[in-house]
Amino acid sequence: MAESLYIPESATKAEKYEAILPQVEALVTGEEDITANLANVSAVLRESFGFFWVGFYLVKGEQMVLGPFQGPIACTRINFGKGVCGAAWKEGKTQLVPDVETFPGHIACSSASKSEIVLPAFKDGKVALVLDIDSDQLNDFDEEDALQLEKLMRIVESFL
Numbered sequence: 001m002a003e004s005l006y007i008p009e010s011a012t013k014a015e016k017y018e019a020i021l022p023q024v025e026a027l028v029t030g031e032e033d034i035t036a037n038l039a040n041v042s043a044v045l046r047e048s049f050g051f052f053w054v055g056f057y058l059v060k061g062e063q064m065v066l067g068p069f070q071g072p073i074a075c076t077r078i079n080f081g082k083g084v085c086g087a088a089w090k091e092g093k094t095q096l097v098p099d100v101e102t103f104p105g106h107i108a109c110s111s112a113s114k115s116e117i118v119l120p121a122f123k124d125g126k127v128a129l130v131l132d133i134d135s136d137q138l139n140d141f142d143e144e145d146a147l148q149l150e151k152l153m154r155i156v157e158s159f160l
Contacts, residue, residue, distance in 0.1 A: 007048050017148035020048050025155050037159050038129075039068035041152070045133065046070035052112060053134040057085050059127055064089060067129065075109040083107035088118040088130045094146050095119075098139040110134070117141040121153045123160040131156070 008019050024044055028037040038056045045054045055069020057078055064078045064085060081090040083106055088095045095118045100106045103116075113134040120127040131153060135141065 005044060005047055013049075013144055014148070016048055017144075017151075020044055021148070021151055021155070024152060028155065028159050032159070034159060035068055038156070041131075041156060042068050042070045045152075051133050052136040053110065053132070055132055056129050057132060058129045059089065064130065071134070072110055072112075075107060078107065084116050084118045085130050085132050088120050089127045092120055092122070092127055094150060096141055096143075096146055098141070100134075112136045114138045115140045117145055117149065119146075119149050119153050121156045121160060123157065128160050129156075 005023060006019060008015060011019065024041055027040050027044070031037055042054045042056065045051060051071075053069065053071030053074065055071065055074060056067035057064035058067045062080055066074055066076045078085045080086055084095050084097055084100070084103055085107075095116070097103045097116045100108070100113055100116050113136065115135045115138055117133050119131045121129050121131070131149065133141070133149075
């Protein structure tokens with residue numbers, strides 16, 4: 001298990017992702033506890049990119065329940081199809097939102113959140129959880145984030 005994280009200084013976003021993805025894989029390999037793994041993944045993302053909020057919502061019945069996260073307190077439960085997280089669950093695909101104020105039905109857990117990306121992870125063909133990342137800057141996420149974070153979600157799926 002790795003106990004430190006190497007993040008290249010003055011690297012591009014793509015280079016940072018390229019550096020952290022193998023570290024995340026090494027970090028979770030051999031650890032069977034989902035909570036521990038999700039907590040470490042959240043910490044890696046927040047430490048690497050300084051995102052405002054990074055965390056997971058786990059599907060439990062007809063709701064998602066807050067899981068491990070890094071950042072200010074958050075909404076505890078989200079209903080199917082509600083908000084950006086609920087849309088990712090319902091549609092089973094990445095939601096890239098440059099301005100949360102323009103997203104119909106956005107759930108404002110924090111008024112400081114300005115843009116958001118949410119990605120699903122699957123177990124047995126169904127969405128098992130979502131990764132939610134919020135920024136306090138407008139238009140902070142792009143296709144590079146989506147591409148690289150989707151790779152990260154395949155790592156997450158390996159321990160679900």
